Every structure is written in C-alpha cells, then in structure tokens.
Amino acid sequence: MPSNNKEAPRSVIRRLPVYLRILDNLIRNEVEIVSSRELSEETGFTAEQIRKDLAFFGAFGTRGTGYHTSVLRENILRIIGLDEQTNIVVVGAGHLGNALVRYNTTKNPYVNVVAAFDVDSEVVGTKILDVEVVHSSKMKEVVEKYDVKVAILAVPSDHAQVATEDIVKSGIGVIFNFSPIKLQVPDDVYVHNVDLSIELQSLIYYATSAEDKI
Amino acid sequence: MPSNNKEAPRSVIRRLPVYLRILDNLIRNEVEIVSSRELSEETGFTAEQIRKDLAFFGAFGTRGTGYHTSVLRENILRIIGLDEQTNIVVVGAGHLGNALVRYNTTKNPYVNVVAAFDVDSEVVGTKILDVEVVHSSKMKEVVEKYDVKVAILAVPSDHAQVATEDIVKSGIGVIFNFSPIKLQVPDDVYVHNVDLSIELQSLIYYATSAEDKI
DNA sequence: TCATGTGAAGAGCTTCACAGCA
DNA sequence: TGCTGTGAAGCTCTTCACATGA
Numbered sequence: 225m226p227s228n229n230k231e232a233p234r235s236v237i238r239r240l241p242v243y244l245r246i247l248d249n250l251i252r253n254e255v256e257i258v259s260s261r262e263l264s265e266e267t268g269f270t271a272e273q274i275r276k277d278l279a280f281f282g283a284f285g286t287r288g289t290g291y292h293t294s295v296l297r298e299n300i301l302r303i304i305g306l307d308e309q310t311n312i313v314v315v316g317a318g319h320l321g322n323a324l325v326r327y328n329t330t331k332n333p334y335v336n337v338v339a340a341f342d343v344d345s346e347v348v349g350t351k352i353l354d355v356e357v358v359h360s361s362k363m364k365e366v367v368e369k370y371d372v373k374v375a376i377l378a379v380p381s382d383h384a385q386v387a388t389e390d391i392v393k394s395g396i397g398v399i400f401n402f403s404p405i406k407l408q409v410p411d412d413v414y415v416h417n418v419d420l421s422i423e424l425q426s427l428i429y430y431a432t433s434a435e436d437k438i
Numbered sequence: 439m440p441s442n443n444k445e446a447p448r449s450v451i452r453r454l455p456v457y458l459r460i461l462d463n464l465i466r467n468e469v470e471i472v473s474s475r476e477l478s479e480e481t482g483f484t485a486e487q488i489r490k491d492l493a494f495f496g497a498f499g500t501r502g503t504g505y506h507t508s509v510l511r512e513n514i515l516r517i518i519g520l521d522e523q524t525n526i527v528v529v530g531a532g533h534l535g536n537a538l539v540r541y542n543t544t545k546n547p548y549v550n551v552v553a554a555f556d557v558d559s560e561v562v563g564t565k566i567l568d569v570e571v572v573h574s575s576k577m578k579e580v581v582e583k584y585d586v587k588v589a590i591l592a593v594p595s596d597h598a599q600v601a602t603e604d605i606v607k608s609g610i611g612v613i614f615n616f617s618p619i620k621l622q623v624p625d626d627v628y629v630h631n632v633d634l635s636i637e638l639q640s641l642i643y644y645a646t647s648a649e650d651k652i
Numbered sequence: 653t654c655a656t657g658t659g660a661a662g663a664g665c666t667t668c669a670c671a672g673c674a
Numbered sequence: 675t676g677c678t679g680t681g682a683a684g685c686t687c688t689t690c691a692c693a694t695g696a
Contacts, residue, residue: 241639305646425455431587432519
C-alpha cells in the first residue's frame with residue numbers, strides 16, 4: 225500500500241464523501257474513467273486539491289488518463305470505513321430526530337439506522353418508517369447487539385448532557401450533536417457539533433453585508 | 439468607530455453567534471463583566487482567539503477588567519446584522535422543512551420564520567406552529583412583503599434547482615441549502631451548504647479509525 | 653500528449669509573547 | 675496587578691508550477 229502514515233487532515237476527510245457521491249453517479253451511468261478536472265467541475269473544489277486529497281492515501285490514478293471510477297470508489301469506501309454497512313442510532317425522537325431518522329434511512333446509503341431512542345412514553349413503541357422508537361434505558365443493549373458506532377443526538381438542550389452519558393455508557397465513540405450544548409465527554413469520544421441556530425445566525429452577516437454593497 | 443476595513447474572516451463570523459449565546463445567558467443571570475478566559479471556558483476556543491476575534495471589529499473591552507456583557511452583545515448584534523429582527527422563509531415543508539420551521543421558531547431567537555413554501559397541495563394551506571405553508575408560486579409576493587433576506591432550502595434533490603430559481607427570482611440573496619446538490623446561482627447570491635449525509639459519512643472515518651487505535 | 657503526483661510558494665488562521673492601559 | 679489588544683511566529687491547508695510516466 226503506497227499510503228501515508230501521517231494523520232489525514234480533517235478537510236480531506238470532509239471532502240471524501242463528496243467524491244464518493246459523484247463516483248456513485250458516474251458508475252450508475254457506466255462511466256469508467258474520470259479526471260480530476262471533471263471532478264472539479266462537479267464538486268467546485270480545484271483539480272489540484274482533488275489530486276492532493278486522493279494522493280494523500282496513495283496513487284489511485286493513471287497518468288495521462290485519469291481515475292478508474294470503480295477503483296477509486298472502492299478505495300474511498302475503504303479509507304472512510306464505509307466498506308461494511310455502518311449501524312447508527314438516533315437519540316431523540318422529536319421533530320428533528322424524526323426527520324433525521326427518515327433522512328438517513330432514505331437518503332443516506334452506507335448507513336443503517338437501527339433504532340431511535342426517547343424517554344417520552346407517548347413515542348416509545350411507535351415507528352418512524354421501519355425504525356422502532358425504543359426507551360433510552362435500553363440503549364446499551366441495542367448498541368451492543370448491532371455493534372453501533374455512531375449516535376446522532378437530537379434531544380432538547382436540557383436533556384443533552386444526560387443523553388450523552390447514556391450514549392457514552394453504551395459504548396458509542398462518535399456523537400453527531402445537534403443540540404446547542406458543549407457536551408462533556410471522555411477524551412476518547414469524538415463529538416461533531418452542528419448548531420443550526422448558529423449557522424443561520426452567522427449567515428445573516430452575509431445577508432446584510434451583501435446588501436450594503438449595493 | 440475603531441473598526442477594520444478588511445473583510446472579516448469566515449472563521450470569525452462563525453464564532454460570533456457562539457459568543458452571542460453565552461452573553462445572552464450571562465445577561466439573563468445579571469452578570470455584567472466577562473473576561474476572555476471565562477468565554478474560553480464556555481466555548482472551548484482559546485482566550486487569545488476570542489480577543490483577536492473581538493478586536494478585529496474594534497476595542498470593546500477594558501484592560502484589566504474584561505468585557506461589559508451588554509455592550510459586547512450590542513456590538514456583536516450590530517456586526518452580524520441581528521440588531522433588527524430578520525425575516526426568513528423555509529422552502530420545502532416535508533419532514534426536514536417541518537422540523538426546521540419548528541426549530542427556528544422555538545429555538546432560534548433573532549430570526550422570524552414568516553412562511554414555509556411547498557408545491558404539494560396536501561400541505562399548502564396547513565400550518566406548522568403559527569407558520570403558514572404557502573404555495574411556492576407566491577414566494578416573490580411574500581418575500582417582498584416581509585423583506586425576507588434568507589431562505590432555508592429543504593426540498594428533495596430533484597426539486598432543489600427549480601426551487602432555487604424561485605428563491606433567486608424572489609430577490610433573496612442568501613440560501614441555507616440542505617439538499618445534496620451544487621446549486622447554480624448568480625454570483626451575488628450566497629449559498630451555504632449543509633449536507634447531512636456527507637457530514638455523517640465523514641464521521642464514520644473517526645468511528646473506525648478510533649477503533650483501530652485499540 | 654495528457655493527466656497524475658508532488659515539492660515549493662502562498663494564503664489564512666491560530667498560538668505565542670508581551671506591550672499597553674485601567 | 676490583571677486583562678485586553680496586537681505584532682510576530684507557527685501551523686495547516688490551498689494553489690502553483692512542473693516533473694513524471696502511461
């Protein structure tokens with residue numbers, strides 16, 4: 225394997241799934257070869273950056289030709305760890321949790337939502353598509369049974385830390401956090417925060433400063 | 439005004455709403471002064487970074503003391519453009535759009551969702567909380583009436599480009615895009631993409647590589 | 653010839669170290 | 675004294691320019 229021993233930059237890891245989606249489309253259309261310039265047009269990233277990203281993990285292309293779509297796809301799947309189906313859970317079955325279960329079940333290939341968790345007896349026992357809403361007290365059991373690696377956290381702010389402790393105790397090491405709380409977790413747990421209020425508020429800056437330019 | 443003429447770095451703009459939220463909490467608890475070190479503890483950003491961020495726009499603090507919470511809050515509101523209520527719309531009233539209307543209505547102060555848009559006659563005319571679901575053909579009318587600056591786009595992929603054209607024609611200049619499509623827009627329209635599938639897929643990398651370290 | 657792979661230069665952002673001031 | 679404000683250094687990632695090889 226001609227790959228590198230250095231830690232992969234986060235920016236590269238964030239772009240890999242973008243390449244993956246394009247490759248899936250190309251392969252669906254039976255395109256066998258793609259160049260970095262073509263990938264650049266589809267993604268908006270520069271061709272040099274795409275080559276650097278891919279070259280970081282090894283030489284997957286052919287000079288003068290380009291990249292073999294299916295070879296590149298296999299390599300990216302392996303690098304990310306999507307070469308085997310990944311089981312995830314959604315914690316919180318309110319409106320946002322509900323939408324996230326549906327989204328990842330119908331729109332996200334490569335992941336499999338095995339359960340949603342909630343503490344509200346109104347929703348425990350119901351289903352979202354084919355996904356059962358289970359009481360949070362059973363999290364460890366489900367996580368061990370399905371070897372779940374990632375939890376999406378979408379509970380109200382005042383439940384977020386408690387729910388996080390359930391998640392950590394169940395053995396999950398990666399949390400995709402939608403609550404606007406700085407979660408307290410052990411060092412070996414990886415938290416990725418998406419704060420929709422904050423992202424929207426920062427966008428307002430561009431809405432108003434763009435207007436000033438008129 | 440002791441502020442700067444250079445364009446503000448994106449990274450700074452993304453952090454400003456984080457400071458804003460902390461300040462809102464402090465002011466609610468009648469705390470009048472806060473230091474960069476205290477803000478650091480709340481946010482996880484370094485104290486130097488916080489001082490640099492704030493100093494970019496002017497000298498808002500007092501040496502030896504710290505920052506006056508309400509003064510700093512007012513300044514950040516003005517910088518972002520949140521000093522007056524910002525009207526937004528949500529385009530797409532499916533499960534994700536529904537959740538986003540609720541989220542921004544109940545959890546996001548400083549923005550006001552004036553309408554949701556859809557083309558499905560099943561949902562047009564219904565309400566999400568107090569927000570009416572309006573047919574997309576009336577977008578321009580609503581946007582002009584409420585001086586809407588930002589649209590959240592949460593429609594299925596195959597409708598995303600068409601919906602974008604409605605948004606652009608209505609006069610909106612900032613789009614918060616949840617669809618996994620590279621939207622084609624004029625140069626003066628600002629698009630911010632959040633692709634939930636891609637973010638989750640890139641997280642898998644950390645789930646599996648963390649495991650390898652055992 | 654043509655597109656990849658890559659050292660070097662450049663840009664942008666963060667951290668350091670300390671001057672400046674209440 | 676204590677905390678802000680800031681030039682300088684450092685780091686990370688991107689762009690450039692071109693050598694490399696099918």
